[in-house]
Amino acid sequence: IVCVSFTDEVEVTFGQGVSVDLGVDRALCVGEEFELNIDINDATLRWQDGSNNNTFTITEAGVYWLEAVSDCETVRDSIIVTFVEAPSIDLGEDRQLCEGDIIELQISEEYAVRWQDGSTQSTFTISQAGTYSVELANQCGRAGDAITVNYTPDFELDLGEDQRICEGENLMLESGLE
Numbered sequence: 001i002v003c004v005s006f007t008d009e010v011e012v013t014f015g016q017g018v019s020v021d022l023g024v025d026r027a028l029c030v031g032e033e034f035e036l037n038i039d040i041n042d043a044t045l046r047w048q049d050g051s052n053n054n055t056f057t058i059t060e061a062g063v064y065w066l067e068a069v070s071d072c073e074t075v076r077d078s079i080i081v082t083f084v085e086a087p088s089i090d091l092g093e094d095r096q097l098c099e100g101d102i103i104e105l106q107i108s109e110e111y112a113v114r115w116q117d118g119s120t121q122s123t124f125t126i127s128q129a130g131t132y133s134v135e136l137a138n139q140c141g142r143a144g145d146a147i148t149v150n151y152t153p154d155f156e157l158d159l160g161e162d163q164r165i166c167e168g169e170n171l172m173l174e175s176g177l178e
Contacts, residue, residue, distance in 0.1 A: 018043045018070045022079040029140035030083050034058040036066070043068040086141035087111050089134060094148040102127045103149065111136040116146075 018040055028034055036056045038045065045052045046067045058064060058081050065078035091105060103126040107113050115124050116133040126132055126149050133146035165171050 018068045018073065018075055020066050020068045020075050020077040022064070022066060022077045025080040025082075027082045027084050027139065028058075030085050032083075034081065036064070036079070038066060038068075040068050043070040084138060084140050087136035087138055087143040089136050089143050089145045091132070091134065091145045091147040094150075096150050096152060099151050099154045101151070105132070105134070105147075107134060107136065111138050 020038065020040070022036055022038075026034060034057070036058065038054050040054075045054065046069070047053075047056050048063070048065045056064065056066070061081055061083050063078055063080050065076055067074060067076040089107070095103065097103070105124045105126065107122045107124075109122045113120050113122055114135045114137075115121075116131070124132065124134070129149055129151045131146055131148045133144060135142060135144040159173050163171055
């Protein structure tokens with residue numbers, strides 16, 4: 001009887017799970033770029049556009065996702081990116097109004113607003129002469145504008161008593177205004 005003995009070794013390793021975290025949704029200023037940089041080993045990466053680099057540069061609004069496939073699992077995370085315009089404002093031309101007229105200026109509520117008097121409402125009512133200014137702000141910048149409003153005072157016109165004239169005669173009327 002011949003006895004033969006065999007031995008062998010097997011090494012067992014457990015794969016570690018992967019995690020993907022693209023961070024919180026972002027609002028960027030128009031013209032900005034945002035680079036996602038992922039450091040994941042032992043996984044195959046795939047972005048929403050099919051690329052598989054460790055970095056992805058965002059230049060326009062949208063939903064972006066990354067999928068990481070390892071031996072043990074597939075995980076995915078996504079991020080929503082929006083773009084915000086810097087504020088701009090034009091209150092229009094200076095105005096000449098009649099006594100008693102009012103103007104209501106309306107500003108978009110998407111901006112932080114500060115009027116010349118320190119008020120922060122999106123609406124400002126003008127009922128007397130003066131220069132009125134506003135400054136708008138958001139995460140992407142500031143903008144301001146001003147408008148001057150003048151009022152023409154009411155006046156009374158008196159052409160005097162009623163007159164009777166004959167044909168061919170002239171009558172000079174004076175308004176009393178200069």
